[in-house]
Amino acid sequence: MIQLILNNRTLIITLFVLSGIVSPSFVKADEFQDAVTTVNDGDFETAYKMLVPLAEKGQAAAQLILGMMYFKGTGVEKNIVQADKWLLISEKLGQEAGKKNRIFVERQMSSDQILKARKLAKDWLQKP
Numbered sequence: 001m002i003q004l005i006l007n008n009r010t011l012i013i014t015l016f017v018l019s020g021i022v023s024p025s026f027v028k029a030d031e032f033q034d035a036v037t038t039v040n041d042g043d044f045e046t047a048y049k050m051l052v053p054l055a056e057k058g059q060a061a062a063q064l065i066l067g068m069m070y071f072k073g074t075g076v077e078k079n080i081v082q083a084d085k086w087l088l089i090s091e092k093l094g095q096e097a098g099k100k101n102r103i104f105v106e107r108q109m110s111s112d113q114i115l116k117a118r119k120l121a122k123d124w125l126q127k128p
Contacts, residue, residue: 032062039065044075055086063090064098071105080109084117089124 035050048069054062067086070079084105090098106114 032059035062035065044069046075048075055089058093060090060093060095060098063087063093064095064101067098067105068101071101080105081113081117081120084109084114085120085124088117088121092121092125 031050032054035047035054038047038050048066051062051066051069055066063086067083067090069075069083070086071083072078084102087098087102087105091102092098109117
């Protein structure tokens with residue numbers, strides 16, 4: 001059964017798991033851990049601001065979390081297209097949970113929304 005981060009408690013548990021699994025050499029582990037701590041403290045708006053630069057640098061776990069924040073509207077305005085974009089990018093960069101969550105999210109999207117998200121993800125992945 002596909003598991004999706006459905007509530008903040010599950011999100012926090014997932015963040016703890018991810019923080020030990022993913023820490024690419026080009027992103028300081030401390031930055032990601034600080035963002036996880038901020039999420040766990042319930043300061044989602046600040047966590048969002050911390051996760052965006054990490055996601056933009058290619059940190060797949062940050063992209064996964066960012067996707068779920070967009071999906072839930074946690075710390076950021078809910079945006080299913082942006083959610084799918086970040087989940088797809090995280091999947092392409094090796095996050096298995098990105099794929100599982102993307103499949104769930106896409107079941108709630110129109111075909112136009114999916115096409116838009118895929119184009120955004122493709123454009124992001126092709127940038128230098």
